[in-house]
Amino acid sequence: MAPQKASGSYSCSSNMSTKADLEAIENQISTIQISSHGEMPARGFKPVEKGRNWGWLLSGFISLNALLLGIAIVSGSVFNKVQITSSHLLIFLILLVILSTVWMVYYKVHTSRVYRAVLYKDSHAGPVWLRSGLVLFGICSVIMDIFKIIFYVGRMNCESPIKIAFPVVQAVFVIVQTYVLWIHAKDCVQIKQNITRCGLMLTLSTNLMVWMMAVTEESLHQTVAPVKPPTNNNNSYNDTLDGRAAASECECLHNMCDLFEKAYYYLYPFNIEYSLFASAMTYVMWKNVGRKMDDHHSHKLHFSLWDVLVGPLAGLIVLVAGLATFVVYEVDVSKDDPKKKEEALIMHYIMNIVAVLLMSSSALAGCILFRMDKREQVSGKNPTRSLDVGLLVGASLGQFLICYFTIVAVLSSGVQGHTNGLNLACAMLTVIELCIQNAFLIKGLHREPFKETDVATVFANVMAVKERDLERRSSSIVPAHTLPIPLTLLQGRMSWKRRILKEICAFLLLCNVTLWIIPAFGARPQFDNTVGPDIYEFQTWAAVVNIGMPFGIFYRMHSVASLFEVCLAA
């Protein structure tokens, strides 16, 4: 009887461990069910879907309708001479802006008063670079609004009061929005989800409409201001959006109108960037409504500058060279001497070609390292990371677009002269660089952070658990420690790969900063070189550059942040 009893008690102890395993697995299943909220693939598991509910649909339709109506009004105000004036567009925008502001105030008040309004925070959402950028560009936008108000107050006797009302309302909107997004960007709202979804989509539409209007105004301004003198034919554009045609007839009350007008046009690009940043953050918040996050294991990965040396040094050289050429370029281009201008362009292109070549080759090396290193990829469904990748690729489209338009323009103009040849080479190399860098970043963001690989393996491998279990059952003895060998032991072997990866990331990071600074602070070789406006009409070219460039700037900033993340996880 004793062996039987013993066997019985053994199997009972095995039973206990099996029970524990069963519960652990069941817990894992319920975790999956909760965290996937409606995106489970398997037949058999059918949790009630939360994602596609009525609020989701309604908010989508609100945004869609507001945007399409906005597009129609903007198109009308651009192409029509008389019937659709800028006032109509401004009234529509004021309406949107006020509604969004009211909603944001309501949201702020409501969430701070209701207990458990926000149970979870998405640690990936609203990273610090995005929020800092938002504040920076927000300040510039408010200054722009103030300049606009002063300008239009000076012309009060001949302009519609709507023109003063809009910057006032916009300034309030920018301040409220920056405050709300700074504090609440990470929220996963749990109460009144439908209203929150609709409100967020309204805010998103407002930001996109403001972006659209700013881009249009900027393009029209460039079209009429520097290239074509105001002829009869062009008056329509002035009338429509800006009332600039009336400038000659309308007297300024305080004699500073010209100054403020110039000043606020310099600040337009910042307002465009602000709208893009706010849109991205609002979209993430909308995605996170109703999401239940497991409080995320924030990687406490340290970053030491002394780990890497060659990358940052090379990057610094590129940065300094970039800044130097940028300053020289800006000085030379502003002169009227066409020879100086061409020299400045040639210098700018050479600088860019060198930077982009170096970046391509180092990103390529990084990709090859990723391919050699068979580390597992994180494949958990993570909305923020998906969005990150989407925004990255989406923002790069702007730069792609400009490059391809340049390539076609230069090729069709016959590639005459050094400037054009360099312009062509620069555009082609940039295309290649964008492809490789995107691939590098997407791969890098999907990799498992290095330090956690060992821990992860323990939970990850269900088959191992099963095998362990079978082993236990057959041997009837519970081994003290059947965990896989921690991979940290293998750390030494991998370190040269990791080090090179870190060097590459640091180098690319500084290069991207360089390529961010140059256009962000006003270099526009696309307009200084005449090949674009010659081949396409000026307005088309201005539209392409004005839509593509802010996305390009956003892309470089986003790349810097992503590279930093990849560097930490490498």
Added chain:
Amino acid sequence: MAPQKASGSYSCSSNMSTKADLEAIENQISTIQISSHGEMPARGFKPVEKGRNWGWLLSGFISLNALLLGIAIVSGSVFNKVQITSSHLLIFLILLVILSTVWMVYYKVHTSRVYRAVLYKDSHAGPVWLRSGLVLFGICSVIMDIFKIIFYVGRMNCESPIKIAFPVVQAVFVIVQTYVLWIHAKDCVQIKQNITRCGLMLTLSTNLMVWMMAVTEESLHQTVAPVKPPTNNNNSYNDTLDGRAAASECECLHNMCDLFEKAYYYLYPFNIEYSLFASAMTYVMWKNVGRKMDDHHSHKLHFSLWDVLVGPLAGLIVLVAGLATFVVYEVDVSKDDPKKKEEALIMHYIMNIVAVLLMSSSALAGCILFRMDKREQVSGKNPTRSLDVGLLVGASLGQFLICYFTIVAVLSSGVQGHTNGLNLACAMLTVIELCIQNAFLIKGLHREPFKETDVATVFANVMAVKERDLERRSSSIVPAHTLPIPLTLLQGRMSWKRRILKEICAFLLLCNVTLWIIPAFGARPQFDNTVGPDIYEFQTWAAVVNIGMPFGIFYRMHSVASLFEVCLAA
């Protein structure tokens, strides 16, 4: 000791059942891991990601670059007078088309020769309506190409031979592609995934480029042909894309050029639709590369016409009325009498308003029924269904765009006369109808099919399994049958709701057929009514209508198919 032993043996038998449960759950987990292929949400489970591999990235970049280069060339050929001619664009297209054709032939040969090349089929992909549409529009496209060849052969002495080469190559491409997509639309390719991904993306880009060129040509043709007489200023457009300006100087060799030219322009819309259909199917195939499907439980849901009566009858009345007004409209509009034209427009708008009002109210009733009926939603991650919904909403954007442009145009023109008032009402009601119908279809497609609810519950409810298990452990007796009561018993109570839903679906289906036929066979009230071209410039308006309309037609066809599916599952 006996009780102890008994307890031990009991717990051992419980252990056995627990073991079985454990294995069942583990099987479920591995099913999830296989079928989710890289989209698992939970921390802990980290299968190696298959989705975002290098082939995926490379194919994406190929498509992106081809499309952006194409956009640049098309823009150049539209705006530039001399440097970028239609020949450049055609050479680019011929290259793309030949590459895609070669790849498709390779794919066909390779998959038919290699054993296990296609292990799985996606039963949702390439539904019969899509494939039939593809064949229908494919035939029209080939006829268009033949007409084009005859036309350009007649003008061989003064046109570039590229103009003949392109339709020849395109005809071959259309034939090969229609054949390949007809047979392989459901494939989930398992071998040479990277090459297949790249090939599919190349084909997708080719189709989108052909679509883009067709839309541009159609818009330019409408701009120069019916409205403006060819002045010096417009010659550039003719030169650029079509060589039509040379028509007066160039003599036709067989005297039938005019006839064939007119004929092939009538067939353009079919070619545009063909490209959209082929793009949608190629995209689904690309999504399905490497996907491992559990062979899907195809619903054997029968459809009997006698289940429903009121809906189909009312729908038939709308259909007949629609066809009648369509014929009268086409006859009246072609006359030069402006009074007749206005009457035709008024009739058309009234017909549309009535149809759209009825559709909105019935779709709204359907939505309310969905809200009352608490049936569970299917929430499995299903790429085909997500794509279905995406295509539906995306295609509806075309119609939305036209509606909003119309609304803004009519409002800004001051809503003078009956025609404008009706036009405005029609556009506004169509917007509402689109929103409600989209909501109805999205909700409907996400619902669990009725008949299977009972079976699904058994697998779905992990908590029930757990509870059952706990119950067993505590009572130590395995109950013979703890399954939930099959919901079929409740069928009688729900049948009135289901019947009304089926009636609604049948009615909406026939109404959508009506709204599909009218634009598909040539009614263009957008051009017969002058308010659009008056407010926007003609070219902008033509672009909006020519981009929006094919999507609108696609939307109506897609709605018909989705409504049929919702009707079956109701």
